[in-house]
Amino acid sequence: MMNDTNELQRQILEVIALIPFGKVATYGQIAKLAGLPKHARLVGTVLKNLDEGSQLPWHRVINSQGKVSTINLDENGENRQLKLLKNEGVLLENHKIKLKDYQWIF
DNA sequence: GATCAGGCTCTAA
């Protein structure tokens, strides 16, 4: 099967769009659901190049250790991703998200 | 092309 780069990206974005409110998914999980098992890092790259205008729930993507892997601070010096998650009721416990409770089960 | 770095993950200690 021939996969164009943009095609891969599209598939990834599609899956991310499905993550429900109040839930999170890991990079690896997204890659897998998109049918691209070993592309966890690509997911990260795609999100990085994503601009803020995007309506995608990019903040619901975290790493397998239950941590957020970006720095992205707002004007108040707060991490945007954590803030957004907090707004959805996804809380931290010792700087980590309990995947056991919040991970999106497809 | 060859190399390197990157919003990762698994596994072993």
Add this chain to the structure above:
DNA sequence: ATTAGAGCCTGAT
């Protein structure tokens, strides 16, 4: 529970 190291693949130099 952390963490270092090795894999993996893609995109940038």
